[in-house]
Amino acid sequence: MKFEAVTIKDIAKALGLSTSTVSRALRDSYEISPETKQMVLEYAKQINYRPNPIALSLKERRSRSIGVIISEIANSFFSQIINGIESTAYSKGYNVIISQSRESYQREVINMDFLSSRSIDGFLISVSTETEDFAHIRDLYDRGLPIVFVDRVIDSIDTHKVIADNFKGAYDATTHLIKNGYKRIAHLANSEYLSITKERAAGYRQALEDAKMDLNEGYLQHCLHGGMIYDEVDYAMNELMNHKHKPDAVFASADKLTTNCMRYCRAKGIVIPDDLAIVGFSNLDLTELLSPSLSVVRQPAFEMGEVSAELLIKTIESKRPLTEFETRVLPAELFIRDSSAKKSKK
Amino acid sequence: MKFEAVTIKDIAKALGLSTSTVSRALRDSYEISPETKQMVLEYAKQINYRPNPIALSLKERRSRSIGVIISEIANSFFSQIINGIESTAYSKGYNVIISQSRESYQREVINMDFLSSRSIDGFLISVSTETEDFAHIRDLYDRGLPIVFVDRVIDSIDTHKVIADNFKGAYDATTHLIKNGYKRIAHLANSEYLSITKERAAGYRQALEDAKMDLNEGYLQHCLHGGMIYDEVDYAMNELMNHKHKPDAVFASADKLTTNCMRYCRAKGIVIPDDLAIVGFSNLDLTELLSPSLSVVRQPAFEMGEVSAELLIKTIESKRPLTEFETRVLPAELFIRDSSAKKSKK
DNA sequence: TTTTTTTACGCAATCGTTCCCGGTAACGTT
DNA sequence: AACGTTACCGGGAACGATTGCGTAAAAAAA
Numbered sequence: 238m239k240f241e242a243v244t245i246k247d248i249a250k251a252l253g254l255s256t257s258t259v260s261r262a263l264r265d266s267y268e269i270s271p272e273t274k275q276m277v278l279e280y281a282k283q284i285n286y287r288p289n290p291i292a293l294s295l296k297e298r299r300s301r302s303i304g305v306i307i308s309e310i311a312n313s314f315f316s317q318i319i320n321g322i323e324s325t326a327y328s329k330g331y332n333v334i335i336s337q338s339r340e341s342y343q344r345e346v347i348n349m350d351f352l353s354s355r356s357i358d359g360f361l362i363s364v365s366t367e368t369e370d371f372a373h374i375r376d377l378y379d380r381g382l383p384i385v386f387v388d389r390v391i392d393s394i395d396t397h398k399v400i401a402d403n404f405k406g407a408y409d410a411t412t413h414l415i416k417n418g419y420k421r422i423a424h425l426a427n428s429e430y431l432s433i434t435k436e437r438a439a440g441y442r443q444a445l446e447d448a449k450m451d452l453n454e455g456y457l458q459h460c461l462h463g464g465m466i467y468d469e470v471d472y473a474m475n476e477l478m479n480h481k482h483k484p485d486a487v488f489a490s491a492d493k494l495t496t497n498c499m500r501y502c503r504a505k506g507i508v509i510p511d512d513l514a515i516v517g518f519s520n521l522d523l524t525e526l527l528s529p530s531l532s533v534v535r536q537p538a539f540e541m542g543e544v545s546a547e548l549l550i551k552t553i554e555s556k557r558p559l560t561e562f563e564t565r566v567l568p569a570e571l572f573i574r575d576s577s578a579k580k581s582k583k
Numbered sequence: 584m585k586f587e588a589v590t591i592k593d594i595a596k597a598l599g600l601s602t603s604t605v606s607r608a609l610r611d612s613y614e615i616s617p618e619t620k621q622m623v624l625e626y627a628k629q630i631n632y633r634p635n636p637i638a639l640s641l642k643e644r645r646s647r648s649i650g651v652i653i654s655e656i657a658n659s660f661f662s663q664i665i666n667g668i669e670s671t672a673y674s675k676g677y678n679v680i681i682s683q684s685r686e687s688y689q690r691e692v693i694n695m696d697f698l699s700s701r702s703i704d705g706f707l708i709s710v711s712t713e714t715e716d717f718a719h720i721r722d723l724y725d726r727g728l729p730i731v732f733v734d735r736v737i738d739s740i741d742t743h744k745v746i747a748d749n750f751k752g753a754y755d756a757t758t759h760l761i762k763n764g765y766k767r768i769a770h771l772a773n774s775e776y777l778s779i780t781k782e783r784a785a786g787y788r789q790a791l792e793d794a795k796m797d798l799n800e801g802y803l804q805h806c807l808h809g810g811m812i813y814d815e816v817d818y819a820m821n822e823l824m825n826h827k828h829k830p831d832a833v834f835a836s837a838d839k840l841t842t843n844c845m846r847y848c849r850a851k852g853i854v855i856p857d858d859l860a861i862v863g864f865s866n867l868d869l870t871e872l873l874s875p876s877l878s879v880v881r882q883p884a885f886e887m888g889e890v891s892a893e894l895l896i897k898t899i900e901s902k903r904p905l906t907e908f909e910t911r912v913l914p915a916e917l918f919i920r921d922s923s924a925k926k927s928k929k
Numbered sequence: 930t931t932t933t934t935t936t937a938c939g940c941a942a943t944c945g946t947t948c949c950c951g952g953t954a955a956c957g958t959t
Numbered sequence: 960a961a962c963g964t965t966a967c968c969g970g971g972a973a974c975g976a977t978t979g980c981g982t983a984a985a986a987a988a989a
Binding site for chain 3: 588590591592602603606607610634635637638639641642643
């Protein structure tokens with residue numbers, strides 16, 4: 238099946254003009270007489286002419302579409318980021334093509350390869366939790382393809398970056414637990430490779446330090462897939478709960494980590510927050526409906542998407558290669574609910 | 584910024600051949616000698632040649648990308664559908680371009696217009712709750728653009744359709760409430776325009792009828808935006824709870840309707856399921872973490888996405904316009920949890 | 930009236946690819 | 960020797976749009 242569109246040629250033929258004249262008339266060139274212009278414009282509107290974007294892309298060697306590499310859209314944080322991206326992209330006439338790595342390095346490489354061969358003008362990337370080797374990204378970067386990182390950035394690649402204030406978010410969350418009387422605060426962390434993991438762990442450490450509390454290295458557990466696989470959370474939580482000094486609170490540093498931690502507690506009969514308090518990074522919009530309602534650090538995902546798309550499009554449309562790049566840090570906010578209620582004396 | 588790709592011309596020049604020969608060698612044409620073929624293939628691999636998809640699109644008059652129109656990706660049901668779509672689309676070499684209507688008719692029209700002018704080979708559509716007039720869809724359909732409906736279909740347009748068994752899902756959910764002792768079962772329904780609304784309401788009615796229970800018309804409340812706006816749920820629930828015979832159970836027919844119904848109960852101090860039992864259509868993956876855990880009718884969203892993408896691509900790639908269309912009905916499954924526990928005698 | 934300038938348009942190249950026509954060898958057949 | 964086959968390859972026209980350049984006619988200047 239095919240559906241034939243109207244071309245500039247059809248207009249030219251119908252009006253007895255050349256294609257160049259029609260093209261110029263449509264672009265309102267000065268060297269076309271007002272009468273001709275009006276005639277063309279009217280006819281074009283009448284037959285609902287639309288310039289063929291593919292022909293334009295070929296001519297201008299740009300596709301007006303950007304590729305987005307994220308772990309998965311079924312994650313509130315990322316779906317909100319995408320909303321932000323689409324918002325600015327569409328307003329500037331760009332298409333958005335989304336591709337999910339599902340926290341797999343291999344899929345990330347394959348997807349980027351696929352998209353980059355499909356004439357993408359630039360990439361918006363949040364690397365997978367498994368990604369340790371950046372050759373596939375550096376490769377495209379070196380060939381001059383505009384790239385902007387969101388959330389999970391790569392320090393060694395010099396380009397625009399948009400992140401939340403992970404350090405402060407983690408610091409605030411941990412400090413909140415401390416103030417509410419928790420003494421043994423564990424950290425259920427994301428993959429060690431990720432920038433956000435390091436930043437959040439640093440905030441966690443600093444909070445403990447500022448409160449003159451010792452960091453028990455056994456309280457730090459990493460999950461390579463960011464909690465996407467329940468078993469890794471199960472393993473990590475078992476490690477924590479079998480510790481000789483069982484923690485009384487957990488600071489989880491990702492959406493899935495937080496919810497799967499709750500799942501674990503349900504399964505094991507651990508009462509939140511009496512047995513174990515929980516605060517986690519999460520952008521879920523129904524944390525208050527959970528049982529108990531969940532205290533979270535929330536990132537400004539929509540804005541992050543907007544800003545990163547703006548920066549990417551700016552890079553794409555700049556005449557010459559940029560040399561100055563910025564890193565935008567947006568605030569993360571702590572929402573206190575029941576899962577981290579003041580510690581009960583018992 | 585721009586990044587220059589290798590073209591067939593570069594290969595031709597480097598190897599002293601014509602572009603036609605190179606093209607044919609790459610496509611393994613019989614009229615090219617094995618030696619030439621190998622030479623071209625080797626060199627192409629060496630310099631990492633990738634055919635320019637845009638040039639191909641122009642030539643073949645197809646873009647190998649499909650447009651998806653849904654209400655919003657931040658909804659588990661739709662994000663799962665998209666996963667299914669991407670899964671088959673990517674495996675067949677198609678790009679997926681997603682566009683969200685956010686349950687707005689106007690946005691749906693604008694987005695479809697935008698995408699159809701961007702050389703889409705076909706559409707996968709789940710109409711918005713507001714969509715009552717189908718002219719924008721019929722228009723494209725009449726011009727021969729392949730279209731497949733998912734979930735929310737339009738009866739009057741003859742094309743492939745993929746839906747869940749809404750009637751049975753609703754019937755099962757309602758029957759389950761009846762069996763658990765609930766006598767006054769209300770139905771919090773989606774927009775009246777939607778096909779799914781009618782199908783689910785029919786299942787609800789049938790279940791009541793089969794149980795020899797009267798349908799109280801006051802128990803049927805519609806929400807024009809499928810619960811996306813809290814206030815409409817608030818209004819509808821107030822109508823229900825102020826009914827002279829206050830219902831003791833609610834069957835909600837959409838994801839957001841269900842969760843916002845819970846929100847309402849929280850806000851009003853209505854205890855679930857003691858004061859009001861709830862069963863709803865939902866594809867949330869953390870219904871068991873809610874308080875109380877939520878009984879749901881779950882749709883096979885991923886499969887629906889897969890199947891619909893398959894049907895769409897089949898339509899796109901068929902040589903002549905199809906005349907026979909199928910409607911695939913996939914099973915929906917009821918998961919019973921605490922929100923619809925057996926009615927307590929009190 | 931002649932020359933110059935301006936106006937308004939067409940020609941053709943271009944983007945990267947495919948594919949319809951050729952064309953030219955080197956054979957084999959009569 | 961003359962012709963037909965076969966194998967291989969190149970030229971060039973598409974696909975739809977833009978754009979530099981050329982140029983006819985009209986207008987302005989000489």
